[in-house]
Amino acid sequence: MNLFEDTYKTIEKPAEGLFKDKGSKFIAYAYPFSDPEDLKNVITEVKDLHPKARHHCWAYRLTTDRSVFRLNDDGEPSGTAGRPILNVLLSHDLTNLMVVVVRYFGGTLLGVPGLINAYKSATQDAVSQARIIEKTVNDVYEVSFDYIQMNDVMRIVKEDDLIVQQQAFDNNCSLTFEIRQTQVNHTLSKLQHLTNVKVKYLRTT
Numbered sequence: 074m075n076l077f078e079d080t081y082k083t084i085e086k087p088a089e090g091l092f093k094d095k096g097s098k099f100i101a102y103a104y105p106f107s108d109p110e111d112l113k114n115v116i117t118e119v120k121d122l123h124p125k126a127r128h129h130c131w132a133y134r135l136t137t138d139r140s141v142f143r144l145n146d147d148g149e150p151s152g153t154a155g156r157p158i159l160n161v162l163l164s165h166d167l168t169n170l171m172v173v174v175v176r177y178f179g180g181t182l183l184g185v186p187g188l189i190n191a192y193k194s195a196t197q198d199a200v201s202q203a204r205i206i207e208k209t210v211n212d213v214y215e216v217s218f219d220y221i222q223m224n225d226v227m228r229i230v231k232e233d234d235l236i237v238q239q240q241a242f243d244n245n246c247s248l249t250f251e252i253r254q255t256q257v258n259h260t261l262s263k264l265q266h267l268t269n270v271k272v273k274y275l276r277t278t
Contacts, residue, residue: 079210079254083169090198096179101199106171119173126175130154133171153188161196211251213275233260
């Protein structure tokens with residue numbers, strides 16, 4: 074992968090998929106996902122929808138780095154649920170995405186190959202129902218400045234097409250903005266040429 078690649082593919086909004094085998098039902102829920110802090114909320118939401126389901130297995134990927142992921146088999150045999158879900162995300166090169174697959178047991182054991190196929194197929198169905206979009210990898214910065222420098226800072230915001238997330242204008246002003254990674258050095262050098270302007274990196278989205 075190109076180290077300077079700053080775009081990635083994800084899904085526009087949540088999507089669902091379904092797979093059935095020998096009476097067992099596998100329902101997949103795919104969510105745009107960018108913050109691990111949201112993990113519990115997503116799982117709780119799915120469990121509330123399906124309180125009687127036997128398993129709620131999941132996997133997520135974050136960033137363009139293929140090693141940034143988590144997965145959980147939730148009581149299924151090791152490697153039969155979370156890993157097949159993740160492999161679908163990897164094979165479609167999708168990230169910033171979480172998939173939870175809910176299983177209702179139909180009374181017949183599927184065996185390891187059957188489970189792997191079921192979790193993979195449910196996930197693939199959810200992905201096929203989703204609208205795939207391309208987004209840029211953005212860094213989020215906070216810039217602090219005096220009120221008299223407002224025009225200079227806002228000119229740079231406009232020139233460089235920065236996405237403003239928050240702003241507070243008083244005697245001491247602050248602005249939180251997103252900037253595409255390939256643009257970061259260009260924009261920061263312009264901001265740092267202004268006197269008494271402080272720039273702080275917050276996170277990457």
